[in-house]
Amino acid sequence: MSRRTVLPGAGTLGVLGGGQLGRMFVHAAQELGYRTVVLDPDPDSPAGLVAHRHLRCDYLDPQGLDELAGLCDAVTTEFENVPAEALARLARTLPVAPAAEAVAICQDRAREKAHFTACGVPCAPHAVIADEAQLQAVDPGLLPGILKTARLGYDGKGQVGVRTPEELAAAWDELQRVPCVLEKRLDLAFEVSVIVARNAQGELVHFPLQQNLHRDGILAVTSVPAPQVTPELQAQAVRAAEAVAASMGYVGVLCVEFFVLADGTLAANEMAPRPHNSGHYTLDACDVSQFGLQVRAMAGLPLPAPRLHSPAIMLNLLGDLWFRHGEAETTPPWDAVLALPGTHLHLYGKVSARRGRKMGHLNVTGASAAQVREVALRCSELLGLDPF
Incomplete structure (x- = not known):
């Protein structure tokens, strides 16, 4: 979708997510005279309470997303766990920032680490663990480390400290054997x-x-x-x-x-x-x-x-x-x-x-x-x- 400038006072900006970051975004947009629309399922969402419109529906609700697209000149997101496919659907008809692909990279620790490496940005030594073979192949030099779920982890959630191969195996079981990233604990x-x-x-x-x-x-x-x-x-x-x-x-x-x-x-x-x-x-x-x-x-x-x-x-x-x-x-x-x-x-x-x-x-x-x-x-x- 090609982009155009949306001048202050002459457009509507939308946000997926109704938490505090969305609330502060809405305030900033309103200072410049934009109308604002929030899509969030929570009827008491902080951003929804201060926006011009609050669409109360799931982030993947097709009708809700199409209504958002019809109301807005551009859309953003306030948290990284909004489904990337929702952003991709919106991007068919209006500018979405950031793009679905960028959000998808940030949603997955394994992809995130790979992106850092590709950019020449150093990160902690790590290994991806998505199956039993990868668990058994982990370099012992990565221990002690921190096992983190590849997706949906924030504010310390989905993380377990491990010191030995036995603790690593137990931690992966504890995390329901979802795809994870093991990071070496650094000083x-x-x-x-x-x-x-x-x-x-x-x-x-x-x-x-x-x-x-x-x-x-x-x-x-x-x-x-x-x-x-x-x-x-x-x-x-x-x-x-x-x-x-x-x-x-x-x-x-x-x-x-x-x-x-x-x-x-x-x-x-x-x-x-x-x-x-x-x-x-x-x-x-x-x-x-x-x-x-x-x-x-x-x-x-x-x-x-x-x-x-x-x-x-x-x-x-x-x-x-x-x-x-x-x-x-x-x-x-x-x-x-x-x-x-x-x-x-x-x-x-x-x-x-x-x-x-x-x-x-x-x-x-x-x-x-x-x-x-x-x-x-x-x-x-x-x-x-x-x-x-």
């Missing part, structure tokens, strides 16, 4: 990510490198500028992420996560074909957010190089905060948090809190990285979050 110093945006004209821009702290496989804290990163390492990570995006002919926002190893080298971990948790700070610390670039890329608008105007720390807010005092749900002390300078609270409009559920995030900005860290640590203390 990590810390983790970083790069968010890039690319439009159909080939313009490609990026945000600063983000340093990330995960807890239990879920992103907890993002710091920008990345405090432990050298200019050389940042340049290397940006080049790698841009190469990955360009080689797919990618259109949209792409996040590539990296491990920084103890010896100072980089290894690509995974990528997400959408805005990313680690880029939420851009809503308050940059002159254009990752969601603003998502809108511009899919609409065929120019992509300005984003500028970081304030140091920032992002704290991920999980549903556990609502249960600090027992099983009864209580509201966290937002008034005390918002009394501190440079605090920006973003709640996602989810109707109920659950432990482990992403309920919102808190951005802290300030004149210096030291000031931001001081305030963010005080916020963590008020909310009962672990210090960092």
Whole structure:
């Protein structure tokens, strides 16, 4: 499908998926005057509650997809597990960004690793395990390692640490013998990510490198500028992420996560074909957010190089905060948090809190990285979050 520019105030943009990323996309699109349509089966989806239209149907519902295509000038997705075939169906009649093939690569760890390798981007030594013969052929040098399901794994789900061939076999059984990737466990110093945006004209821009702290496989804290990163390492990570995006002919926002190893080298971990948790700070610390670039890329608008105007720390807010005092749900002390300078609270409009559920995030900005860290640590203390 050929692309045309959809000017602000003169078109309708659609999104598959109704979670918080879709909600923030809808807000960004509406700021530029676009009408918005969300397709998501959940009647209480955060994005559906704020869009102009909410199509409540399954992602593979032919009638729903055709209705979405008829309403919109372009469509995107807010999470990588939207079926690629839904994107392919939509692409028959209107521009879809990112394309189904790019999303399909990101949905499968084996294809993802192969794509990194083809781009010359280093990643962890690994082996694909899809049958008994491949299990028996695993190089013992990959142990100890982490066995990960090839598909549908996120936030630490579908992953099992293994140390011996026996544990590997047991873990594959535990994961129902679905296709998996075994990754060698590396000696990590810390983790970083790069968010890039690319439009159909080939313009490609990026945000600063983000340093990330995960807890239990879920992103907890993002710091920008990345405090432990050298200019050389940042340049290397940006080049790698841009190469990955360009080689797919990618259109949209792409996040590539990296491990920084103890010896100072980089290894690509995974990528997400959408805005990313680690880029939420851009809503308050940059002159254009990752969601603003998502809108511009899919609409065929120019992509300005984003500028970081304030140091920032992002704290991920999980549903556990609502249960600090027992099983009864209580509201966290937002008034005390918002009394501190440079605090920006973003709640996602989810109707109920659950432990482990992403309920919102808190951005802290300030004149210096030291000031931001001081305030963010005080916020963590008020909310009962672990210090960092």
